[in-house]
Structure formats: C-alpha cells, structure tokens
Amino acid sequence: MAGDGRVLERALDTLDDVFYVYDASGRLIHWNRRLNELFGLSDAELDGMLPMEFFEEADQPAVEAAMADIFETGETVVEAWAETTQGRVRFELTGRLLTDGDGSMLGFAGVGRDVTDRREQAWHLAKQNERLEEFADVLAHDLRSPLAVANGYLELTQTTGETGHLADIAAAHERMEHIIEDVRTATREGALAADVEPVDLAAVTGEAWETVETDGEALELPSELIVDADARRLRRLFENLFRNCVDHGSTEYRPVTVRVVATDRGFAVEDDGPGIDPADREAVFDPGISRGDGGTGFGLYIVRTIAEAHGWSVTVTGGDEGGARFEFDLRGAA
Numbered sequence: 001m002a003g004d005g006r007v008l009e010r011a012l013d014t015l016d017d018v019f020y021v022y023d024a025s026g027r028l029i030h031w032n033r034r035l036n037e038l039f040g041l042s043d044a045e046l047d048g049m050l051p052m053e054f055f056e057e058a059d060q061p062a063v064e065a066a067m068a069d070i071f072e073t074g075e076t077v078v079e080a081w082a083e084t085t086q087g088r089v090r091f092e093l094t095g096r097l098l099t100d101g102d103g104s105m106l107g108f109a110g111v112g113r114d115v116t117d118r119r120e121q122a123w124h125l126a127k128q129n130e131r132l133e134e135f136a137d138v139l140a141h142d143l144r145s146p147l148a149v150a151n152g153y154l155e156l157t158q159t160t161g162e163t164g165h166l167a168d169i170a171a172a173h174e175r176m177e178h179i180i181e182d183v184r185t186a187t188r189e190g191a192l193a194a195d196v197e198p199v200d201l202a203a204v205t206g207e208a209w210e211t212v213e214t215d216g217e218a219l220e221l222p223s224e225l226i227v228d229a230d231a232r233r234l235r236r237l238f239e240n241l242f243r244n245c246v247d248h249g250s251t252e253y254r255p256v257t258v259r260v261v262a263t264d265r266g267f268a269v270e271d272d273g274p275g276i277d278p279a280d281r282e283a284v285f286d287p288g289i290s291r292g293d294g295g296t297g298f299g300l301y302i303v304r305t306i307a308e309a310h311g312w313s314v315t316v317t318g319g320d321e322g323g324a325r326f327e328f329d330l331r332g333a334a
Contacts, residue, residue, distance in 0.1 A: 018091075018112035021098070024105050026050055026067055035112075038084040055080040055091075063093070070095040070108045079115065088331060090116040146172040196310070199234060201225040201267060205260050208238035216255035217246050225262050227330065229310055237306040238269075240299045241326060245271040248324075256323070266312065266330035270319035281316045 012019050012032040021030035028049045035046060039054065051067055052060040059080035066078035074097040081090055095110040150172035153165040202221045209219045219242075227234075245258045256273040276284060285304040303326070307314045312330050319325040 016114075019109075020112065021107060021109045022051065022067075023107040026107075029107070038086065038089070039082075040085045051093075055082045066093065066095065067108075070097055071105065088116075089114050146175040150176075195230045195232070196228050197231070198226050199229045199231045201227055201234075201260065204231055204235050205238050205242075208235045209242055211239050212242045212246055214246060214255075218255070218257045220257065220259040222260060222262050222267075225260075225267060227267070233306050233309065237303050240303050241269055244299050244303075245269070245273070245324070248273065248276075263327065266328045268325055268327045270321075270325035271323040272319065272321040273323040275318055275322055276316055276324045278318075284316055285314070 009032075013034070015032055015034060018035045018038065019032040020028060020035065023029050028046055028051075031046060036042070039046075052063050055063055062078055063080050066076040069076040076093075076095045078093050079090060080093060081088060083089075091112045092115045093110060093112050095108045097108050098106040100106055150169045153169045153172070157163060157165055157169070202223070202225065205219070205221055242258060245256060256271045258269065258271045261268050261270065285300050287298055287301040304314055307328060310330075312328050314326055314328050317325045317327060
C-alpha cells in the first residue's frame with residue numbers, strides 16, 4: 001500500500017492542474033508539486049494555508065463563500081484570479097467534501113484549473129457581440145440624418161432645377177462615407193489582437209504623435225515602459241487618443257500638454273486642458289458621440305475597441321492638472 005501511495009503522489013505531481021486537500025478547519029494539508037511551482041512556495045510555507053490566501057483580494061470573499069458551500073452542500077465550483085510565477089491566472093476551483101465511514105467530516109479536496117484563455121475568449125466574444133449591436137444602432141441612427149439632408153436637397157434640386165445645393169448633397173454623402181469607414185475601422189481593430197509582443201510605449205506614442213496636427217501642443221513620455229501589445233493597433237489607439245486631447249484640450253490661447261505615464265496596472269494618458277464633465281465621462285466612448293464639429297464620434301470608441309481587443313479596459317477621470325485622464329488597465333479582462 002505504501003508503494004501505491006508513492007505512485008499516486010507521483011501521478012498527481014504530473015498534472016498541469018493544482019490538486020489540494022484541506023482539513024475540516026479549512027487548512028491545507030496535502031497538495032501536488034504544481035502548487036509549489038505556481039506560487040513559488042515551499043512545503044513548509046504552504047502547510048496550513050487558507051484557500052483565500054492564494055487569491056486576489058477582490059476574489060477572496062467568493063472563495064470563502066465557496067468553501068462554506070462545500071461544508072453545507074458537499075461541493076462547489078468558483079473562479080478566482082491569482083498572481084503566480086507564470087503571471088496573473090484565472091483559476092476554476094472545484095471542491096468536494098471528504099467524509100469517513102461513519103459520515104464524519106474530514107475536510108475537502110479539489111482541483112484548480114487554469115481557465116484564463118477560456119475566460120478571455122468568452123470576454124472577447126461578449127464584447128464583439130456588444131459591438132455588433134452598437135454598430136447596428138449607429139448605422140440606423142447616425143446615417144439617417146445625413147441621408148435625410150441629401151434626400152431633401154436632391155428633391156429640391158429635382159423640383160426647382162437649380163443646382164446650387166449639389167455641394168450640400170456631396171457633403172452629406174461624404175459624412176456618410178466617414179461614418180461607414182469609422183464603423184469598418186472599429187470592426188477591424190476590435191478583433192482579438194493577434195500580433196502581440198513586447199512594445200516600447202515611448203517609441204509607439206512618438207510615432208503616433210507625428211501623425212497629429214499640432215500647433216504648440218507638447219507630448220511628454222515616460223523614460224521606459226514596455227507593454228505586451230499589437231504595435232500597429234496600439235499606434236492607432238494613440239493616434240485617436242492624441243487627436244482627441246489636442247482637439248478638445250487646446251484653446252485659442254493655451255495649447256495643451258499631453259503626458260503618457262506608467263501606472264500600477266498599466267498606463268494613462270492625461271492632458272492639462274479643460275477636462276471632461278463628470279456627467280459625460282461614461283458616454284465619451286459610445287459610438288457616434290462627438291464633442292466637436294465635423295467629427296463622426298468614433299475616435300474614442302475606436303480607442304476602447306482596440307483596448308478591449310488586447311483584453312484591457314479604459315476609463316476616463318480627471319487629470320492631476322484638471323484635464324482629462326484616460327487610464328488603461330492591462331488586467332481589464334476580469
């Protein structure tokens with residue numbers, strides 16, 4: 001039997017999943033080597049740990065509740081994020097109650113499986129479905145206005161024979177073309193980022209800034225900041241974001257300064273312009289929303305779709321100097 005026990009232990013050590021056993025007080029008493037590898041802890045350090053201690057603070061209450069479910073119902077399944085030696089991992093955790101012959105509770109056992117990729121794919125699919133609904137609404141709503149303008153002037157021209165409104169008809173058609181092109185761009189750039197590699201943020205943002213029409217505006221960059229991203233799409237993200245900062249942050253008397261800064265969870269882009277009214281901040285990323293004349297309202301929407309294609313999230317707040325601050329959380333697909 002002792003030999004069988006060693007074979008079983010070695011078999012468990014070959015698993016890519018984490019195997020664990022907890023006693024009736026919820027303390028870790030047995031595990032496979034995968035747990036040591038993922039958390040960089042020795043046997044002495046792991047012995048007696050509580051389940052919650054492995055996971056991020058935000059997910060600890062869910063793990064604690066799942067442990068209570070095991071003792072109440074006999075089993076549970078829960079997902080939680082953890083920082084590991086292989087990066088941030090989303091685990092699917094199972095638990096089954098262990099009892100002895102007379103039904104006395106001994107503890108519970110289970111498996112922790114890395115479901116990060118599955119979770120991110122589901123997240124991306126949900127976002128893409130949201131975008132399809134948004135595109136349909138945009139095309140139905142935003143195209144209606146310039147189409148009505150073009151049809152009105154066309155009818156007037158046909159009725160009177162005067163050609164003075166042909167330029168107005170052409171302008172309406174041009175706006176429809178811009179809206180359609182921006183929808184196409186958002187569709188392409190919102191696809192899952194495929195060519196992800198370490199990217200020097202300072203280099204990409206410098207290239208993006210060169211495409212923006214400036215008149216005294218300035219860009220300040222961090223000395224070094226490397227992120228895993230699709231460089232081409234990331235450049236387009238900054239091009240759209242910088243144009244927004246320059247167009248809406250600068251005034252006739254004071255050109256805006258734009259800063260790219262590192263944060264605990266990624267990076268932020270902020271300016272020292274007038275900022276965005278708190279009441280408008282949730283809506284600025286919606287398609288078709290424009291705070292200026294002549295825009296289609298897709299600039300910040302494209303910024304958001306590119307961020308989400310990387311599995312990031314983006315929010316807007318007030319900057320340190322009163323302007324707008326766009327914060328990119330590279331751990332956004334939670």
